Amino acid sequence: MAAAAHPLAGAGRNESIRRAFQVLECLAESPGASIAGVARETGLPRATVTRVLATLADMGAARRDGSGWTIGPSIGALARSIDPSLAEQAGPRLAALAADLGETVMLAVPEGALGARVVAEAVGPRTVGVGSWLGRTMTDPASGFVRMRLAALDRPARQRAVGELQLVAHTRSTVRSRRALLAELDRIAQADHAEVVDQFEQGLAGLAVPLRGNDRIVGLLAVYLPTSRLDAGMRRRALQALQATAQSLTGASETTTSSSSSHTR
Incomplete structure (x- = not known):
């Protein structure tokens, strides 16, 4: 049986969202990671990680915890809806x-x-x-x-x-x-x-x-x-x-x- 076609196969992809998920996955695996640590684990430039974290923090998806960063409460709210x-x-x-x-x-x-x-x-x-x-x-x-x-x-x-x-x-x-x-x-x-x-x-x-x-x-x-x-x-x-x-x-x-x-x- 042929694999079902992706419903959005012809659409472009947003790399900013992809990078945001890379950062979130890193925080899930390493709570309290620093900006430098996230950059090291994801391979993203430190400046990019800083911008992504700032945006995620504005949305409640990430938050500062001492010298590091953790998953924010809005991610928990999304998970509870599933x-x-x-x-x-x-x-x-x-x-x-x-x-x-x-x-x-x-x-x-x-x-x-x-x-x-x-x-x-x-x-x-x-x-x-x-x-x-x-x-x-x-x-x-x-x-x-x-x-x-x-x-x-x-x-x-x-x-x-x-x-x-x-x-x-x-x-x-x-x-x-x-x-x-x-x-x-x-x-x-x-x-x-x-x-x-x-x-x-x-x-x-x-x-x-x-x-x-x-x-x-x-x-x-x-x-x-x-x-x-x-x-x-x-x-x-x-x-x-x-x-x-x-x-x-x-x-x-x-x-x-x-x-x-x-x-x-």
Whole structure:
């Protein structure tokens, strides 16, 4: 069967739009990239990247984040018009997970260069537990969410990122040295999950696992609970449940995306 002709086969092409998508794809793969970094990754002249980013920023499609650039909110709005959000898909699974573990579980999405914003949660049934973090953006490396994002970087990028961090001693247990943090991030990268105990707040513990799509982190799933309740049995059970839920969410997201794509062809 002959391939269907492109509906606009005879039309010209706009190279400015092509370059804009090159820049957006670079920011999606390397959040927080500098203008020089985007130019290097895309092969575009630095002056061109500067003009493209300025235009994208005017439209809310890109935004400045410290010394780098990230995808802007208007791109998220466009994406939500195509597929259900990860938060919507996660709701029932988070509720089931919180009921199973008896603890509060949260779903976060990448925000900025290394942050994570909590977009969905299910509070555990215990009287003593973790309060709501919904809508909160975590940027501190004492957070399991942020450590998971740092660990996902290749080692040279990880070293550069840690070198620029401000390490705040929230408790006596908080990792204070960059060398110790890098060693911890190496362990997280190897294990593919983060565990934080008394790092951000005394008496607070958490486990976090990544959700991946297209070879990058698209979400982070975590359980937070009082340190006194994180024994070896709970650690093992929670980690298995988190990983299974993350896998089911990633599979559901891929199925939804595939179905949506098939309807557009």
